[in-house]
Amino acid sequence: MKISHRTLITGLAATGAAAPAAAATAEISIAIPQLKVAEYHKPYVAIWLEPATGVSARTLAVWYDADNREDAGQKWLRDLRAWWRKGGRTLKMPANGISGATRAPGPQRARFNLGALQPGAYRIVVEAAREEGGREVVTLPFTWNGKGARAAASGSSELGAVAAAIRP
Template identity: 55%
Template sequence: MKRSLTLLTFAGAAVASSATAADLAVTVEVPRLTVAEYHKPYVAIWVEAPDASAAATLAVWYDADSKEDHGTKWLKDMRQWWRKAGRSMSFPADGISGATRAPGPQKAVFSGAKGPLSKLAPGQYTLVVEAAREVGGHEAVRVPFIWGKPGKPATAKGTAELGAVTVAVK
């Protein structure tokens, strides 16, 4: 009897934790720029804790296929992310690294049940999207959100290297 009660308690805890797991839906608008020499931007997407420390790196879009791994050389151009989290990471990072993206809306959903978000406690955070482009500019957009509490999407807009950034907890 004691063993079956323990199994029921364990099963109940597993169901409760998966029921509270949320997903983070993110849309990043990569604007189409009319410039003489266009390069797709490198982009880092991460979550900052209330003290502005990096809580989780969600994605890094860069030239992962460059010869002799030259693509990682330019990751430090995303200065804010690099100082807070990037320089301590190894690349390619499983589940985080990806190719640069073309202009237009780029959608990604990050699971709270596994990966970097699985360790976040419920509360107030900020999603940061930072972009740097060769022969171009640099920009970071911050969008506050409440983790663990589904609600209306939050949006912020960049002025040059990034368009609208939307975050929704689902």
């Protein structure tokens, strides 16, 4: 039941075979769609890395209303439901190097140091939830062989094109 953040990271490192882990960097682009709605709020977005088994997620970024008075934006972090369950609830917010402000519609880019990554099957998951709007999860599966990998997918409502390039 209880999953500490430390075991999440260990879990990731333990994935894969005996091949040496190679440091990896991920460049992720996320299109946040422009929506013609009466009341628009920029979505909360969580980005995380998990082995293909789905357990042991590592949060890469959370964009939320961190500047909200008294950090009240935290109240809605649980609406990023998958991320909340997979690891969000174990993080202390705001989290240095992980949490940031919500982003405007348009192409958004972010770069993450994934650290030493064992060869194996992984996925990068992007989840978006919007006030007065919907929620969507887009998954980018990739196989890491130490050299490089690319993955792309597209959302249909709260997220547009999402792509990741993972490099040593």
